[in-house]
Amino acid sequence: MLACFTRGTIRLLDRVLPKGRRDGDLPAHHRVGRRGEEEAYFYLRKHGYVIVARNYRSARRRGEIDLVGWDRDVLCFVEVKTRTSRDVKPAEAAVDREKRRELGGMARDYLRRVREEVPWRFDVVSI
Numbered sequence: 001m002l003a004c005f006t007r008g009t010i011r012l013l014d015r016v017l018p019k020g021r022r023d024g025d026l027p028a029h030h031r032v033g034r035r036g037e038e039e040a041y042f043y044l045r046k047h048g049y050v051i052v053a054r055n056y057r058s059a060r061r062r063g064e065i066d067l068v069g070w071d072r073d074v075l076c077f078v079e080v081k082t083r084t085s086r087d088v089k090p091a092e093a094a095v096d097r098e099k100r101r102e103l104g105g106m107a108r109d110y111l112r113r114v115r116e117e118v119p120w121r122f123d124v125v126s127i
Contacts, residue, residue, distance in 0.1 A: 007042060036082025036127040037066050043125070044069060049076065058109040063102040068110060075120040077107045082127040091126040 026034070041051060044067065053068035067078035079099070081091035095103075103122060111120065 007038075010038070032084060033080075033082050037080045039127055040078065040080040040125040041067060044078065048072070053110075056106065056110060058106055061102070061105050061109055063106055065103060065106050065110065073119065075111075075114070075118050076123050077103060077110070077120065078123045078125055079103060080125045080127065092124045095124055 037054070041054065045051060049069040049071050051067055051069040054066070056065040056068050057063075065077050066080040067076075069076050069078065079095055081094050083091040100122075107120065107122070111118075
């Protein structure tokens with residue numbers, strides 16, 4: 001019940017955002033990616049993750065981490081890959097060496113902000 005309310009609230013807020021920020025103004029592949037990240041967010045929450053950041057960016061590095069959250073006592077850096085078909089290759093195959101290097105740098109930057117040593121891992125959610 002609470003998840004349905006939250007999802008509805010987020011979709012309502014998306015509709016009332018200033019015109020320049022609406023999904024309709026984005027290219028189709030960005031809209032697909034945004035929907036995939038939203039679905040991953042709710043899926044992970046339903047499975048017990050506590051999400052602490054969405055689309056984390058650093059001033060020192062390029063790129064972003066789609067979701068950062070806790071799975072019990074493990075900090076998870078989540079990359080979401082969304083595809084509309086599996087014709088060419090599965091979505092998770094897009095996390096190549098360069099993307100892993102970028103994510104690693106972003107994760108190191110995030111971990112510097114966490115004041116203590118914590119166990120962490122990378123997750124890939126393929127939609």
